[in-house]
Amino acid sequence: MKKELANHTMTEQILSLNAGRKVQPGDIVTVKVDLVYAHDGTAPLVISAIKDEIGLERFEPKTSVAFFIDHVAPASTVNAAEVHRKMRLLAKNNGINLYDVGRGICHQVAPEEGLVRPGYVVFGADSHTTTLGAFSSFATGVGSTDAVVAMLLGKNWLKVPEPVKIKFEGSIQKGVMGKDIALHLVGLFRAGSMTGKSLEFDNVDSISIDSRMTITNMATEVDADAAIMPTDKKLLNYYKFELGMEVEHITPGPRAEYADTVIVELNNLEPLVSAPPNVDNVHAVTEYEGVEVDQVFIGSCTNGRLEDLEIAARILNGKKVKTRCIVIPASIRVYQKALSMGIIDVLIKAGCVVGPPTCGPCVGAHLGLLASGETALSTSNRNFPGRMGHKDSKVFLASPATAAATAINGKITDPRGYL
Amino acid sequence: MTVENYVIRGRVWKLGDNITTDHIISGKHKFAFIDDVNKMLPYLFEEVIPGFINKVSPGDVIVAGSNFGIGSSREQAPRLIKLSGISAIVAKNFARIFYRNSINIGLPLIEARVIPDITDNGDILTIDLKKSIVINETKNVIEQVKPFPQLVLNILLNGGIINLLKNKGLDAV
Numbered sequence: 036m037k038k039e040l041a042n043h044t045m046t047e048q049i050l051s052l053n054a055g056r057k058v059q060p061g062d063i064v065t066v067k068v069d070l071v072y073a074h075d076g077t078a079p080l081v082i083s084a085i086k087d088e089i090g091l092e093r094f095e096p097k098t099s100v101a102f103f104i105d106h107v108a109p110a111s112t113v114n115a116a117e118v119h120r121k122m123r124l125l126a127k128n129n130g131i132n133l134y135d136v137g138r139g140i141c142h143q144v145a146p147e148e149g150l151v152r153p154g155y156v157v158f159g160a161d162s163h164t165t166t167l168g169a170f171s172s173f174a175t176g177v178g179s180t181d182a183v184v185a186m187l188l189g190k191n192w193l194k195v196p197e198p199v200k201i202k203f204e205g206s207i208q209k210g211v212m213g214k215d216i217a218l219h220l221v222g223l224f225r226a227g228s229m230t231g232k233s234l235e236f237d238n239v240d241s242i243s244i245d246s247r248m249t250i251t252n253m254a255t256e257v258d259a260d261a262a263i264m265p266t267d268k269k270l271l272n273y274y275k276f277e278l279g280m281e282v283e284h285i286t287p288g289p290r291a292e293y294a295d296t297v298i299v300e301l302n303n304l305e306p307l308v309s310a311p312p313n314v315d316n317v318h319a320v321t322e323y324e325g326v327e328v329d330q331v332f333i334g335s336c337t338n339g340r341l342e343d344l345e346i347a348a349r350i351l352n353g354k355k356v357k358t359r360c361i362v363i364p365a366s367i368r369v370y371q372k373a374l375s376m377g378i379i380d381v382l383i384k385a386g387c388v389v390g391p392p393t394c395g396p397c398v399g400a401h402l403g404l405l406a407s408g409e410t411a412l413s414t415s416n417r418n419f420p421g422r423m424g425h426k427d428s429k430v431f432l433a434s435p436a437t438a439a440a441t442a443i444n445g446k447i448t449d450p451r452g453y454l
Numbered sequence: 455m456t457v458e459n460y461v462i463r464g465r466v467w468k469l470g471d472n473i474t475t476d477h478i479i480s481g482k483h484k485f486a487f488i489d490d491v492n493k494m495l496p497y498l499f500e501e502v503i504p505g506f507i508n509k510v511s512p513g514d515v516i517v518a519g520s521n522f523g524i525g526s527s528r529e530q531a532p533r534l535i536k537l538s539g540i541s542a543i544v545a546k547n548f549a550r551i552f553y554r555n556s557i558n559i560g561l562p563l564i565e566a567r568v569i570p571d572i573t574d575n576g577d578i579l580t581i582d583l584k585k586s587i588v589i590n591e592t593k594n595v596i597e598q599v600k601p602f603p604q605l606v607l608n609i610l611l612n613g614g615i616i617n618l619l620k621n622k623g624l625d626a627v
Binding site for chain 1: 616
């Protein structure tokens with residue numbers, strides 16, 4: 036079938052191979068699911084569905100299953116501790132890989148562990164599962180029950196989305212990051228515009244793997260089913276040198292048909308912010324320069340990677356932050372690399388608080404919530420009212436470069452003057 | 455009144471566009487009571503309709519605008535809505551994960567073009583799932599909506615995907 040599919044989009048190729056027949060956009064199909072995961076926010080309903088609704092104490096997962104303890108890790112409440120205990124027990128009894136407190140955020144750890152490969156269909160019980168599309172997979176966010184179905188059956192149903200092509204031209208300028216590309220796309224398309232569609236990226240050579248993950252991460256903010264980057268030399272090298280793995284190539288055929296093609300000029304892009312109260316309220320950082328902030332957060336599955344901490348350290352080197360600045364690496368591997376490169380030392384000397392690998396304050400659960408009337412600038416992915424604390428607190432979203440420059444001044448700052 | 459009869463009739467709670475999963479149940483309350491969905495109920499729609507859980511009656515329906523349920527994959531959002539007694543949601547469109555989550559637990563979601571525009575709080579709505587029609591009895595407006603795909607209808611009529619698998623076996627999906 037591979038040959039037959041050579042002229043199709045990556046979406047059609049991956050879903051056809053996993054459905055065992057040629058599929059097209061709009062089809063409702065059952066596909067083999069290669070990886071399923073849940074975390075301590077979504078696992079409670081996974082566990083209650085398996086144990087209470089179905090009545091299984093033990094089961095044999097029909098595919099690769101992973102649990103991540105990342106959202107409230109280490110536990111900040113007894114309730115969270117109970118959930119963690121149940122996750123460990125279910126994992127132990129049923130041969131599920133468990134990545135415990137301190138290992139890091141699911142979307143960062145899954146690729147670090149080689150759990151995702153080009154051509155995989157991934158059902159992750161977290162909306163930001165689209166992140167894994169940076170590894171040429173069809174990775175889609177689902178709820179707990181969908182994850183249970185995929186675990187028990189090794190398959191689940193979906194409606195084949197309509198692929199939309201996003202072609203990059205040129206390359207980003209100094210002080211502009213993958214996050215700015217992601218925010219640009221969210222501002223361009225707007226929330227909810229891509230329901231039933233998959234994004235396929237073209238000409239990604241100039242974009243780092245870390246940045247690719249930031250871009251695919253935020254595809255869920257426009258409600259795309261998946262966001263797929265092609266397999267190129269950079270990705271093959273990542274698998275070869277980071278993981279010692281040889282992998283399949285997934286690239287679109289030359290005559291692949293798209294519902295729409297959007298060209299993004301990277302040369303013209305400038306640092307952006309998403310202003311409260313919605314993610315798609317995207318503006319140039321210059322429009323908000325001078326807005327005072329009470330807290331800066333650098334981390335999350337969107338921007339807690341090595342290149343993110345590295346640029347923050349470059350900007351903060353030898354400086355002092357004027358506002359509280361919380362830095363949380365997305366995984367322990369990122370943390371260790373940052374330590375060995377001296378990045379953590381620079382950040383601590385600048386006055387940052389460095390936390391253990393976890394989702395942190397992004398979801399409003401722990402490690403830096405906002406009081407009423409407070410404003411944060413965060414490198415995370417959502418700024419809905421009350422997302423990071425009190426309902427009357429505000430969140431601006433921006434890149435780690437903008438976050439670091441903002442921390443120095445205690446007010447929103449264009450990072451280009453610091454690089 | 456029940457999905458089994460294919461007909462739902464209820465009083466309307468009217469909401470606007472872009473109701474996110476954070477509006478339905480915020481992350482901070484979700485994680486505070488992460489081990490027990492029932493304990494999150496007092497915080498359902500906390501900032502949108504204060505005191506909602508004390509005002510809603512079993513069988514009521516929600517009518518909303520565009521992008522209902524955007525944001526997180528948290529299945530607690532539709533589960534809490536269902537637990538509160540809401541029998542269906544009619545909106546211009548739904549976020550994908552919220553849509554799947556709701557269908558999977560047997561909460562019918564109906565996409566309609568006209569009804570969201572002409573419906574007010576407190577109107578009486580009738581929804582016929584099999585005939586794919588929504589009637590605003592108060593305004594005397596009938597809208598024909600897109601029929602559910604067969605698989606989705608099967609899931610709803612079985613009261614959710616877990617029940618479907620229990621009733622029809624593992625090949626039902």
